[in-house]
Amino acid sequence: MVEIANGSCRHLHVNKIRPFVARAQNVGIISEQDVEFGEVRYAPVPADRLALQKPSEKIDRASLNHLTDEQQDALLALLDDFF
Numbered sequence: 001m002v003e004i005a006n007g008s009c010r011h012l013h014v015n016k017i018r019p020f021v022a023r024a025q026n027v028g029i030i031s032e033q034d035v036e037f038g039e040v041r042y043a044p045v046p047a048d049r050l051a052l053q054k055p056s057e058k059i060d061r062a063s064l065n066h067l068t069d070e071q072q073d074a075l076l077a078l079l080d081d082f083f
Contacts, residue, residue: 059079
């Protein structure tokens with residue numbers, strides 16, 4: 001059961017429910033000298049993203065012992081490419 005904004009309820013099968021994806025409508029650049037905007041809100045950045053620690057630095061190499069050294073290097077390089 002899903003409650004609609006007008007107060008009614010509707011039955012929806014789980015296969016019909018799509019994941020919510022928030023999208024930004026506008027993006028702008030504000031200079032330090034600009035004062036006309038009032039309070040400016042920003043999108044929060046996850047703390048681990050601020051540290052810029054690559055995925056290859058987060059993974060314990062011991063957990064990759066089942067791979068050869070070349071495979072480990074290739075896997076870690078691939079993960080870093082998509083970071």
